[in-house]
Amino acid sequence: MSKVFSPELGLFDSLTRRRPTGYVALQDISLSIEKNTFVSIIGPSGCGKSTLLNLLAGLDRPSVGQILVNGERVRGPGPDRGIIFQNYALMPWLTALGNVEYAVETACSGLSRGQAKERAREYLAMVGLDRAMHRFPKQLSGGMKQRVAIARALSISPSILLMDEPFGALDALTRSYLQEEVLRIWEDRRVTVVLITHSIEEALLLSDQIVLMSRGPAATIADVINLPSLRPRQRSVIDQHPEFVDIKHRLEEHLLKETRAVEERT
Amino acid sequence: MLENRISRTLAIVISFVSVLVALLVWQILATQGLLGKNFPGSFETLKELAWWLSDPFFDNGPNDLGIGTNLLISLRRVLIGYGLAVLVAVPLGLLVGMSRIAESSVNPFMQLLKPVSPLAWLPIGLFVFRDSEITGIFVIFISSVWPTLINTAFGVTSINPDFLKVSRSLGASQFRTVVKVVLPAVMPNILAGMRISMGTAWLVIVAAEMLLGSGIGYFIWNEWNNLSLPNIFVAIIVIGFAGLMLDQIFGSLQKRFDYQA
Numbered sequence: 001m002s003k004v005f006s007p008e009l010g011l012f013d014s015l016t017r018r019r020p021t022g023y024v025a026l027q028d029i030s031l032s033i034e035k036n037t038f039v040s041i042i043g044p045s046g047c048g049k050s051t052l053l054n055l056l057a058g059l060d061r062p063s064v065g066q067i068l069v070n071g072e073r074v075r076g077p078g079p080d081r082g083i084i085f086q087n088y089a090l091m092p093w094l095t096a097l098g099n100v101e102y103a104v105e106t107a108c109s110g111l112s113r114g115q116a117k118e119r120a121r122e123y124l125a126m127v128g129l130d131r132a133m134h135r136f137p138k139q140l141s142g143g144m145k146q147r148v149a150i151a152r153a154l155s156i157s158p159s160i161l162l163m164d165e166p167f168g169a170l171d172a173l174t175r176s177y178l179q180e181e182v183l184r185i186w187e188d189r190r191v192t193v194v195l196i197t198h199s200i201e202e203a204l205l206l207s208d209q210i211v212l213m214s215r216g217p218a219a220t221i222a223d224v225i226n227l228p229s230l231r232p233r234q235r236s237v238i239d240q241h242p243e244f245v246d247i248k249h250r251l252e253e254h255l256l257k258e259t260r261a262v263e264e265r266t
Numbered sequence: 267m268l269e270n271r272i273s274r275t276l277a278i279v280i281s282f283v284s285v286l287v288a289l290l291v292w293q294i295l296a297t298q299g300l301l302g303k304n305f306p307g308s309f310e311t312l313k314e315l316a317w318w319l320s321d322p323f324f325d326n327g328p329n330d331l332g333i334g335t336n337l338l339i340s341l342r343r344v345l346i347g348y349g350l351a352v353l354v355a356v357p358l359g360l361l362v363g364m365s366r367i368a369e370s371s372v373n374p375f376m377q378l379l380k381p382v383s384p385l386a387w388l389p390i391g392l393f394v395f396r397d398s399e400i401t402g403i404f405v406i407f408i409s410s411v412w413p414t415l416i417n418t419a420f421g422v423t424s425i426n427p428d429f430l431k432v433s434r435s436l437g438a439s440q441f442r443t444v445v446k447v448v449l450p451a452v453m454p455n456i457l458a459g460m461r462i463s464m465g466t467a468w469l470v471i472v473a474a475e476m477l478l479g480s481g482i483g484y485f486i487w488n489e490w491n492n493l494s495l496p497n498i499f500v501a502i503i504v505i506g507f508a509g510l511m512l513d514q515i516f517g518s519l520q521k522r523f524d525y526q527a
Contacts, residue, residue, distance in 0.1 A: 057435055059435065079437045083432070085431070089426070106437065
């Protein structure tokens with residue numbers, strides 16, 4: 001398998017993740033991601049998308065192969081990568097501010113207490129929650145919780161933001177709103193984003209590049225699609241821009257085929 | 267399920283009436299001699315209760331202590347033994363919940379000793395410590411340690427794994443994760459365990475003290491030797507109220523640490 005080496009950031013080199021039981025979730029994944037781009041990974045359910053994210057986060061180790069970030073090998077989790085989970089993962093005993101503060105205090109040990117708090121406030125203001133920061137997670141809506149999680153992930157100034165189906169648990173309207181919030185924030189302060197999703201629209205709206213996975217087990221990359229660099233992007237382009245429409249059809253066809261194969265497997 | 271809702275006032279009134287009826291039935295059964303000759307009625311018992319409560323803290327030698335004095339002796343033993351048990355059970359429970367090695371090492375003791383009545387340890391305690399006070403505390407320790415330990419360990423194994431992932435991904439040390447994430451996450455389980463432990467300890471102290479020579483349990487034993495049944499009922503009522511108070515403390519603590527509500 002040929003190596004594509006990006007001088008900037010991010011390379012998975014023939015990645016394979018094998019469980020101790022012998023189940024191969026991912027096989028021979030190679031991909032390089034350019035700095036400060038927005039990459040979506042899309043695939044049928046059970047294709048190992050989340051496994052891939054855990055590997056990138058350093059929460060799991062690949063059985064074979066390596067992951068490089070800025071040319072350095074990933075050996076474990078670290079604050080150079082921020083993670084956003086589908087179910088927010090906010091700690092219920094801390095306020096919104098407390099949750100972000102915990103991240104800042106943990107990841108940026110050089111800061112004083114006051115500086116950490118100031119930084120946490122700043123990021124909560126960025127996601128529009130300056131007035132709700134003393135509330136506990138149970139007092140926040142799903143969308144607000146995920147905004148706290150976004151503030152928390154970005155507050156440690158990661159070079160990569162990993163998002164694991166971040167809008168999956170939200171209703172359709174809140175989801176659209178948050179997608180646009182993420183776009184706005186990302187336009188404002190660029191970081192490399194890897195988004196795991198199963199929504200075609202979401203991938204089209206947000207990404208520079210879409211990585212299409214085949215079905216698991218032993219899932220692999222089926223295709224890498226570069227999107228036209230239309231920024232800032234309006235939601236309407238997905239249905240109107242001919243190139244987007246074409247890509248959308250390709251994605252739908254592939255995902256439907258793969259999903260059918262998964263569902264009809266006995 | 268018979269009624270959907272009754273008002274709070276009505277509930278209190280019903281409870282009050284229920285107690286009154288029970289006292290009345292008790293009085294009738296006793297005066298009719300249906301509970302044995304000389305069995306005290308509720309009126310006599312309440313009169314005794316009033317007398318004991320009018321001066322609860324007198325001290326006329328070891329076999330003639332006020333009911334409050336005896337209660338304080340028992341409470342002191344429970345709080346020391348229980349406190350030591352919590353100090354051991356919480357850290358050990360965290361360890362057992364987090365490490366398979368610790369779990370495997372503690373498990374045989376937990377499985378074997380949990381079902382044994384703590385009173386079985388009384389002779390061992392007396393032999394080793396040669397002191398009834400320390401033996402009492404020791405027995406309370408044994409009785410309190412398991413529920414808190416088991417609940418804490420269970421709490422750790424049921425933590426939302428995303429919390430741990432968040433902490434790890436931020437580069438938190440193991441120690442920081444335990445103190446800042448695991449401990450608060452497990453707090454509701456710890457409190458539930460501590461509540462059960464307190465209940466058990468309060469049950470065990472009465473029985474243990476019958477053999478130890480002071481405290482509220484010994485008071486019952488002493489009044490049995492005096493054949494003073496009203497005083498035994500007085501002790502039962504006092505023990506019940508004290509237990510209720512202890513339980514209420516944990517009830518409100520649990521409410522404070524219920525993150526979902």
